[in-house]
Amino acid sequence: MPNTRPRIYMQEVATRDGFQNESQFIETEDKVRVIDALSLCGFAKIEVTSFTSPKAIPALRDAERVMHEITRQPGVEYTVLVPNVRGAERALSCGIDEANLVMSMSETHNRSNLRMTREQSFAQLEQVVSAISGSSVAINISLSTSFGCPMEGDVSEDEVLRWIERFANLGVTRATLCDTTGMAYPSQVRSLSARAKALFPEMVFTLHFHNTRSMAQANALAAISAGIDRFDASLGGIGGCPYAPGASGNACTEDMVHMLELEGFDTNIDLERLLKVSAMLPGLIGHDVPSQLLKAGGRNTLHPAPAYVAEIGLKP
Amino acid sequence: MPNTRPRIYMQEVATRDGFQNESQFIETEDKVRVIDALSLCGFAKIEVTSFTSPKAIPALRDAERVMHEITRQPGVEYTVLVPNVRGAERALSCGIDEANLVMSMSETHNRSNLRMTREQSFAQLEQVVSAISGSSVAINISLSTSFGCPMEGDVSEDEVLRWIERFANLGVTRATLCDTTGMAYPSQVRSLSARAKALFPEMVFTLHFHNTRSMAQANALAAISAGIDRFDASLGGIGGCPYAPGASGNACTEDMVHMLELEGFDTNIDLERLLKVSAMLPGLIGHDVPSQLLKAGGRNTLHPAPAYVAEIGLKP
Numbered sequence: 005m006p007n008t009r010p011r012i013y014m015q016e017v018a019t020r021d022g023f024q025n026e027s028q029f030i031e032t033e034d035k036v037r038v039i040d041a042l043s044l045c046g047f048a049k050i051e052v053t054s055f056t057s058p059k060a061i062p063a064l065r066d067a068e069r070v071m072h073e074i075t076r077q078p079g080v081e082y083t084v085l086v087p088n089v090r091g092a093e094r095a096l097s098c099g100i101d102e103a104n105l106v107m108s109m110s111e112t113h114n115r116s117n118l119r120m121t122r123e124q125s126f127a128q129l130e131q132v133v134s135a136i137s138g139s140s141v142a143i144n145i146s147l148s149t150s151f152g153c154p155m156e157g158d159v160s161e162d163e164v165l166r167w168i169e170r171f172a173n174l175g176v177t178r179a180t181l182c183d184t185t186g187m188a189y190p191s192q193v194r195s196l197s198a199r200a201k202a203l204f205p206e207m208v209f210t211l212h213f214h215n216t217r218s219m220a221q222a223n224a225l226a227a228i229s230a231g232i233d234r235f236d237a238s239l240g241g242i243g244g245c246p247y248a249p250g251a252s253g254n255a256c257t258e259d260m261v262h263m264l265e266l267e268g269f270d271t272n273i274d275l276e277r278l279l280k281v282s283a284m285l286p287g288l289i290g291h292d293v294p295s296q297l298l299k300a301g302g303r304n305t306l307h308p309a310p311a312y313v314a315e316i317g318l319k320p
Numbered sequence: 321m322p323n324t325r326p327r328i329y330m331q332e333v334a335t336r337d338g339f340q341n342e343s344q345f346i347e348t349e350d351k352v353r354v355i356d357a358l359s360l361c362g363f364a365k366i367e368v369t370s371f372t373s374p375k376a377i378p379a380l381r382d383a384e385r386v387m388h389e390i391t392r393q394p395g396v397e398y399t400v401l402v403p404n405v406r407g408a409e410r411a412l413s414c415g416i417d418e419a420n421l422v423m424s425m426s427e428t429h430n431r432s433n434l435r436m437t438r439e440q441s442f443a444q445l446e447q448v449v450s451a452i453s454g455s456s457v458a459i460n461i462s463l464s465t466s467f468g469c470p471m472e473g474d475v476s477e478d479e480v481l482r483w484i485e486r487f488a489n490l491g492v493t494r495a496t497l498c499d500t501t502g503m504a505y506p507s508q509v510r511s512l513s514a515r516a517k518a519l520f521p522e523m524v525f526t527l528h529f530h531n532t533r534s535m536a537q538a539n540a541l542a543a544i545s546a547g548i549d550r551f552d553a554s555l556g557g558i559g560g561c562p563y564a565p566g567a568s569g570n571a572c573t574e575d576m577v578h579m580l581e582l583e584g585f586d587t588n589i590d591l592e593r594l595l596k597v598s599a600m601l602p603g604l605i606g607h608d609v610p611s612q613l614l615k616a617g618g619r620n621t622l623h624p625a626p627a628y629v630a631e632i633g634l635k636p
Binding site for chain 2: 112115116119120121123124152154155156157186187189190191192215216217218219221222225245247248249250251252256259262263266267268292296297299300301302303304305306307308309310312313316317
């Protein structure tokens, strides 16, 4: 029987977006072990690490070693975050499949997070695009705070669409709309996704949600209803938000896969295998993770009935 | 300007479904304080307590005192859980607005949880309906495990619809489809809700979700798309599931209200006031609560930008 379920492409970000937020350094061999296990789960893409300055993000100071030591699987793209030309050179030397560039849709958030104006970021990323163009490496632009900024508030759709156009004009063919601090809500997601898809039909869009306000799953379904078929998510839901201490972080991969499969989509993910990888996380990072599936198991997890159940009703 | 936003009716269950699961007894005056504060938040209904045997659920052994000491607000219905005729007599003596009856759609879950066969439960509830009929007290039937049983697995829609019909035939006009252990998923919710609404157009339906597998919010939107306009939810998301230790419990009221208001619905809830009540919970129950809103605030919560932001870009 042919598989007629619509395909959803899952992209794992835990080892970059998750690990970079951990105060405790994850040993290189543990990172490699997690990534190698994830590589066997059916992801379309894995964001392995970040080629930022080791001083800025010491948690990922072993980027080269990680890239060299992982065992790549055919069919999986290995992407890394690249902030500047220096990072691009380091990343290219490791044979990446994709460079993930990032800037914020909010001027204040860009200044706060990247310590540059948006124009300065764009100029820098333009250089990165030039440095990579001509190689076989794909380029993705991640647009932070596309659904709102924790300092400025709302971000207009037109503003996001303008920046997509500027990157499209550089020849960038992949873009991620990031809900960096969990401000996106379903009707907003549907609206921006639909406009972006209609205006840039050649662009491959990813949606990147945070579950900070418990809307990541509803947002994913809203995005799908607008034609999106590609999501970032983080194993265990790790990777928090500095503006909401204690709140959930990134959309949780296993929770999203579980829901999407129940909804009739083909995520290509081996959920049982994925849950075993997720179960490694609390030990590695030294704390509990937001994942619900890890605690409850899938809905097909059956429990034994108490012994007395069989006796009930026999002697009324 | 007239309010043209579709109305969603919110029903708070924390002081019954939440408190009954707490190992630590909540003092009567604290319960009353929480209920009185909830009464000012705009709920359509509050499930105050349960008239089960004090031996079976000692956490709610003060049901009469709570009912007598709360300050009722006009426009809010005060409902209580009533398991049997003895409970109905106790509840009626307290001047309740509604009696909430409960049985399970799964034979095994009913035996396990209520220690009766479903037929025995129905016979007992038939007596309760008789005892209450003729009074001005409304009757609601809560159908546990309507979306799946943790011991049996799937529960068929036809089975749920058959039990609704049996209660409708007793004159019961209100029914709650309960996702007791967080097994419901959006397309399933849409399907059962639509069939139930179509078959029993006179029945007032409530949907009761648990966020055990991170789908409560998506399920609420799915239910609304099938014409449902009434939800149970629990302040702070308290009220766990014995089959998933550590996982989220009931759908969280403030998380649901926040999303539904953003989606353009009128929940009639004062979210700011509600969050203040939710903030009382960790102190009362002695542990953190699953609520995301309590940690992150609403999406309109703005944070100050760091001081250096203003300087950036001045000296390029």
